[in-house]
Amino acid sequence: MLNNLMKTRPVDLETIFHPRSIAVYGASGGFLNAGTRFIMSFQESGFPGPIYAVNPKGSPAENFPTFKTLVDIPGPVDHVYIAVPAGAVIDVVKDCVAKGVHSAIVFSSGFREIGTSEGLAMEKEIAEIARAGGVRLFGPNCMGIYCPSAKLSYRVDFKMMKSPLSFISQSGGVAITGVNTAEDRGVGFEKVVSFGNECDVTSAEMITHLEKDPATEIIMAYIEGSGNPRRLISAMEQAGRKKPVIVLKSGMSEEGNRAVSSHTGALAGSQSAWEAALKQANAINAQSFDEFIDTALTFHRVKRPAGKRLCIISISGGMCVLLTDLAIRMGFEVPTLSRSTMDGLKEFFPGVGTSVKNPIDLAATFFNPGNLNKLFSILDKDDQIDAIVFLISIEFVISIDKRIPGFMDNMAQVFAEEVSKVEKPIMTSVLYSTRDDIRRDFVKPLVDHKQVVYPTVDRALSSLNHMMRYYNTRDQRHDKGH
């Protein structure tokens, strides 16, 4: 009786993110076999519970606990990973029901997305079996769950860093690139789900879960399409009243739509309808992958500015001019600084070759590390500016480092410390122009000091625009009692 009840009332998603044990179907042979790779990932991520292989043909590795079927495994199995050919998935899902597992990830592809009636029929069948049996299915054609706080990872290269960002992605590749990119920029995740064809657990359901999840402060969603767009948008709107929902929607063009259908078999829908709906939901509509990641990091790390008045700082006069044009084009203001700021700055700036107006061209005065503290202290007191944007071209620093060894490391350290003490919102951009390897060394202290480093000022300002628009809209709607 109890057993029956468990089968028909599935566990909630939060429990699914924290399984007690995992079994993998389809592991055989070396690292190039997907199933074996998943087992290695679960092991290396430090998953604390038992990990089993299910394979009637034998173990994927010596002495690895392997069973002929799922029900042979003694004790509970909460989470099952299915990496067998599409035609074999139905029987595996039946085994999951028989065993009473909480959730199954269907990694296998070859369902709705291949465009055949057989593929669609198989997908419907596995969904029905799972639903009737109380098992929650992710996918098919997906990579599943990454949850650092549960020490659960399907990739060996994920760093298990935690943060209040959660991310659902219809594409496995976009999930991987997103996690790698954010982690590389010093920001981890609370929960990441690659959900593919969403035959059972849907994006809408996950967003509603993340809305209520106290560990999640920022929701990211890569969406190709949806079987129920109205419900998805409604979940976004609801969640957006409490926390930002940042969306990367692909398949916006007709040709992109066609590509979506062969990727996850989703219906992408019309661009204008999506754009209007996302706007109405106060969801942040990122225009590119980079913008998607940048915006999430900005919400997490950058303070909300009181207004759009920027102070722009660089060490090249030409870059200062280009950035000022850019900021104006993007809807910001670059006002002249207050009299007292200019007077204060003049005290330690030589009169020639630098400028103490706005933009501020520091030129070589940048390289006297003591100047940065004075500069930021003065700017922090200026009530004519709301935020600071600082651009560094790494090659100016490299060329000195060649002559004065250790100069760059010291400069990078001092710069990071001073930037992290600034009270106003500040965004630093270190150009990807030359020597990416040395740039990395320069950027590291900034990342260690919890700064978002943008490769271009354009990208910094795009995400700042998104953040300001989101909060302003939320405030306005709140005032109107929405």
Place this chain on the structure above:
Amino acid sequence: MLNNLMKTRPVDLETIFHPRSIAVYGASGGFLNAGTRFIMSFQESGFPGPIYAVNPKGSPAENFPTFKTLVDIPGPVDHVYIAVPAGAVIDVVKDCVAKGVHSAIVFSSGFREIGTSEGLAMEKEIAEIARAGGVRLFGPNCMGIYCPSAKLSYRVDFKMMKSPLSFISQSGGVAITGVNTAEDRGVGFEKVVSFGNECDVTSAEMITHLEKDPATEIIMAYIEGSGNPRRLISAMEQAGRKKPVIVLKSGMSEEGNRAVSSHTGALAGSQSAWEAALKQANAINAQSFDEFIDTALTFHRVKRPAGKRLCIISISGGMCVLLTDLAIRMGFEVPTLSRSTMDGLKEFFPGVGTSVKNPIDLAATFFNPGNLNKLFSILDKDDQIDAIVFLISIEFVISIDKRIPGFMDNMAQVFAEEVSKVEKPIMTSVLYSTRDDIRRDFVKPLVDHKQVVYPTVDRALSSLNHMMRYYNTRDQRHDKGH
């Protein structure tokens, strides 16, 4: 008599780019002194002629040939580098006239750009003295000439790589960043001039010279403003009939305009007037520094496509969809491939998890190096597509390399070789997402095989758009007998 004639008829610019000897004013002490740095740069660039210092107070380094005044130097001095305080420049220029030098670079700032009547008066005076005495002046407030074929460089970090690109820049910082960036991406320069306040040699004059210069195929110009915009635009239009003129114009906004005036003292002019004039001149109007460099490299390295039909390839289905949307938004077409192409591709592609439509999602088939040759051979025969865009996310390659050492190096080598054999125009983009240092290793073989590698597909397509627009306009005007 001959001496008099030489003084009043200045030598042509080409001679100036190839001086026989150099003298530097204002060198004293270590590497942080600008004059000393210039001397070191001339030495390290392998300049074949004599290099002198002029300093009444003594040598900048032990045993360095130093003279109290310019006229004391025995033998001719063609090129003089002036790095003394602004107030001392007038006397130095008089010395240059007395010595009969060809050209002088006024590195010193503190002239028109500081906004005082004294600064402006001094600038006019040095220009008049030079003009009357037959000396050509660059600057003031500039860094001068970089000419690898003459082994002449004012920066130790320039790599002395040659190419048919020439670049004039009103800003020294933009010139440095431009050279570093292009050289880092495998492309050097024919001539680079940082020209600052242009009191004598103007941007218009240099563009006209580069138009006639057989070693220059592509002209790049960073312009903040001009005393004679009509002449500048006319020089661009004239040059643009023979070779592309790529322009980065700053000071487009009112605030940017203000920043220009304190940087090089130029009058930036109105945005709409510049935009219209550049268009009329068929000059390429780059919207950012990155676009400026990308476009120049694209003109140099990428074949002109016959039309706008792209084949998009990636190893992530999600990225394929995003890129298709992007390409359509940017005015390209992403047609379905021809029947024979699809049939050909199906032979070596597994049916599931990849797509042989357009975009092509290679997924894991990418990692079988033999597949690339087959893929490109088939695509080269497809008359439905005009160009190929290939996106790589480095982390997919890294994760395998951790298990199969040497995998990435081999993959990078094979990829570069196969890409370089493609007959159709092809653009490769390797995302800056994680591990910039490893990305660098992956990109190097591509750069060695003369490929432009773009950090985003957006940037690849922006520059492709510029290139196609330029040639199409030139062809149309030519047909109309302009």
